[in-house]
Amino acid sequence: MCLMGNDLGRLATLVKERRLELGLGVEPAAKLTGMSKDTWKKVEAAQTVRATSYTNIERALQWAPGSCRRILAGGDPVATEALSSAPSKSLALIPRDELERQVGDAINRAALGVKSDLTAEQILELNERVLDELRKRGVL
Structure with missing residues (x-):
């Protein structure tokens, strides 16, 4: 190992x-x-x-x-x-910060997989919007 x-x-x-x-x-x-x-x-x-x-x-x-x-x-x-x-x-x-990191990573990968011409800023903005929405819903 x-x-x-x-x-x-x-x-x-x-x-x-x-x-x-x-x-x-x-x-x-x-x-x-x-x-x-x-x-x-x-x-x-x-x-x-x-x-x-x-x-x-x-x-x-x-x-x-x-x-x-x-x-x-x-x-x-x-x-x-x-x-x-x-x-x-x-x-x-799963600790909250770890869950947020995992969700953020998943969003980044999904965004690149669907639309590879997104800029880094657009991906970060999408990431933050999704995380904010999940927080509002009480998921995170």
């Missing part, structure tokens, strides 16, 4: 904090993932583990896939919440 920001210390801290927040000991948390408690301890000791271990940890900590990679790159994890209407599905709780 490419550790982009390589912020293993921050990942260790956030993993431990989330584990404790969920009321899990190291052994029960590791058991949820199917990994050894030694591998879990490596993560909390800021040591590198295989990419599949990070994926398993995300599931145990109720984080969206890719959250460990986001932390290593300097971002924050995205928590998920089980949906009572569909127990096999979960809802990601």
Whole structure:
């Protein structure tokens, strides 16, 4: 796994904090993932583990896939919440600033895909208008 920001210390801290927040000991948390408690301890000791271990940890900590990679790159994890209407599905709780960034990126790509002769200023104006409209509707 490419550790982009390589912020293993921050990942260790956030993993431990989330584990404790969920009321899990190291052994029960590791058991949820199917990994050894030694591998879990490596993560909390800021040591590198295989990419599949990070994926398993995300599931145990109720984080969206890719959250460990986001932390290593300097971002924050995205928590998920089980949906009572569909127990096999979960809802990601995306921070507002991240959602706005993602929506803005989607608008930019869509604008270029539909009308490639838009200027940068026109794309930015379109982006702001859509974001403002979504804010007015309470979506953002």
